[in-house]
Amino acid sequence: MASKENKEGISKFTNKVSIKSFQQKRKTTINADDLVKSVLNKSISALSRAITLIESNNPAHQEKANKIIKNCLPHANKSIRIGITGVPGVGKSTFIETLGNHLILQGKKVAVLAVDPSSTVTKGSILGDKTRMENLAKNPKAFIRPSASGNTLGGVAKKTRETIILCEAAGFDVIIIETVGVGQSETTVASMVDFFLLLKLAGAGDELQGIKRGIIEMADTIAINKADGNNIKQAKLAKVEFNRALHYLPRKASQWQPQVLTCSALQNEGIVEIWEAILNYFEITKANQYFSHKRQEQDKYWLMQTIENQLKANFFNSPKIQTALKEQLTLMAQNRTTAFAAANYILNLD
Amino acid sequence: MASKENKEGISKFTNKVSIKSFQQKRKTTINADDLVKSVLNKSISALSRAITLIESNNPAHQEKANKIIKNCLPHANKSIRIGITGVPGVGKSTFIETLGNHLILQGKKVAVLAVDPSSTVTKGSILGDKTRMENLAKNPKAFIRPSASGNTLGGVAKKTRETIILCEAAGFDVIIIETVGVGQSETTVASMVDFFLLLKLAGAGDELQGIKRGIIEMADTIAINKADGNNIKQAKLAKVEFNRALHYLPRKASQWQPQVLTCSALQNEGIVEIWEAILNYFEITKANQYFSHKRQEQDKYWLMQTIENQLKANFFNSPKIQTALKEQLTLMAQNRTTAFAAANYILNLD
The missing domain is CATH 3.40.50.300 (P-loop containing nucleotide triphosphate hydrolases)
Known part of the structure; x- marks a missing residue:
């Protein structure tokens, strides 16, 4: 049984067509709690299915994935x-x-x-x-x-x-x-x-x-x-x-x-x-x-990285900011403004 | 004359009392345009005075300093x-x-x-x-x-x-x-x-x-x-x-x-x-x-650094964010949330 499940887990991801049909078949039937139970029971196919949810960009999948991760965390x-x-x-x-x-x-x-x-x-x-x-x-x-x-x-x-x-x-x-x-x-x-x-x-x-x-x-x-x-x-x-x-x-x-x-x-x-x-x-x-210390530091690192990246993305995604950034870079290259004056100007646009 | 000016420029900054009395004496009389002219004329005392304005945290001084820098930049x-x-x-x-x-x-x-x-x-x-x-x-x-x-x-x-x-x-x-x-x-x-x-x-x-x-x-x-x-x-x-x-x-x-x-x-x-x-x-x-390439890259670096630092400072200065950060770090240490879920939670508070 374990062997069959494993084979399923492997082959699924080496064939894009079968992934898709698999996902469509299961889409409406996957229940987060059941999936967590199966993962904890060491089911390889459940593990594969849960990972697919993590990798999905569909908001409904992401919500389900977050619930699964939360319940798997203690284990x-x-x-x-x-x-x-x-x-x-x-x-x-x-x-x-x-x-x-x-x-x-x-x-x-x-x-x-x-x-x-x-x-x-x-x-x-x-x-x-x-x-x-x-x-x-x-x-x-x-x-x-x-x-x-x-x-x-x-x-x-x-x-x-x-x-x-x-x-x-x-x-x-x-x-x-x-x-x-x-x-x-x-x-x-x-x-x-x-x-x-x-x-x-x-x-x-x-x-x-x-x-x-x-x-x-x-x-x-x-x-x-x-x-x-x-x-x-x-x-x-x-x-x-x-x-x-x-x-x-x-x-x-x-x-x-x-x-x-x-x-x-x-x-x-x-x-x-x-x-x-x-x-x-x-x-x-x-x-x-050091082992547990390093894991805690890694957690902190990813927390701060994620926040910082999102703050930057939110700021620089604005077309107004992007235009101003280009303008200021040109002025800097012409020796008409400094990095700090340019930064101030851009920050005040937000 | 140059020698006298230079001595003045040096001694001024080795004696805090004299800096203060000097600043007070000049505060009302310094004109940004005149100061730029004197700096360009290689006056050491004008240079010292302009640097003091740059280092001041007084908003009026900073405004004047920005004007001076802007006019000195082409030179x-x-x-x-x-x-x-x-x-x-x-x-x-x-x-x-x-x-x-x-x-x-x-x-x-x-x-x-x-x-x-x-x-x-x-x-x-x-x-x-x-x-x-x-x-x-x-x-x-x-x-x-x-x-x-x-x-x-x-x-x-x-x-x-x-x-x-x-x-x-x-x-x-x-x-x-x-x-x-x-x-x-x-x-x-x-x-x-x-x-x-x-x-x-x-x-x-x-x-x-x-x-x-x-x-x-x-x-x-x-x-x-x-x-x-x-x-x-x-x-x-x-x-x-x-x-x-x-x-x-x-x-x-x-x-x-x-x-x-x-x-x-x-x-x-x-x-x-x-x-x-x-x-x-x-x-x-x-x-x-490489010389000019490096200077341009440095300018860009400082521009982006300044913006990023300010974005982070603005975000993390909020007491609400600081409290949430502490809470989420505790939850992470207890294995009750992931770095990414915690980051999302904190970002959504803003």
């Missing part, structure tokens, strides 16, 4: 949340599949979500490809969800954060949030997970030059993937370089010393060691209270 | 603006004095301003000490201004930015903005200068661990000061370390490769080389248009 927050990032080609899918299967063998339930900044442009999705994580996707203890779409990264983040809550209420112990190393998406993911893993390749030429230190700084562990065959020597060199890079960073508030490890997800080598490092991180940060 | 933007930062003890005063005297010998006019984040707390000022830069202060081609005070760094920044405009209108070619390495002040200074110089000490133990990369990243040049006597060897080692650290940073948009240089401001060694590096920077960035 959430019990998982560990792991962010995984890396450039395309680093082997994220294979890594998550290998790690996910390892965790399931240990009795865990694993949900994989994605934050995909490119999906708003290309309408594609880093998890939309059916052939990815095929093994893991078939497992009833796994739940794989394509990335939420939205017009803004903030909107995608909101949906992802609420999806985490539902997955936790449905009994998933490990939530993996995947993102590609593009733009601000890593920062967004880092601000919603407990542990952040950066996947790298050896010999990609970016160990020294062009390292995006912002990302290195966020990483709780760096895993150099594809450390197999002829790559092993290069992977070891890269490990030295990244360890050196880490020394340039200040000590983390978590008191955790970030690790550099090598692995081959394809050959299932080094994955156990990475998982042990992750467990070690949680042991340390739960003992020193 | 501004002709200097080079250099930010200098470093922790207390690194020798900023001596460095600025030595560099300033070198520039004056080359026929330049040098203004030294300060952004001092601590002044709002301690009511002190990094340029308030009369004994600092005594030599430079006596020179009629130099203008030294204690840091603007204010309740927020944004407020201090506004005053400093407007003071830069006045100094430029008064014919100063080189504007040096000094700050101590505390909190956000370096970021603030970096966003209002063309070139950012970081002063460091050798053997301070922070070359490897605890380097504030955010600052290193902003630096266009790192100067290791006090490279004299027994320190020379350590300074050379520090140079190697900092050069290595710089390799971990991405290439700058300016196309300028940041330098690491050693100097002894006290013994006037290496200062000429640092100035040559600075001139080289301006040659490159004026040729590739």
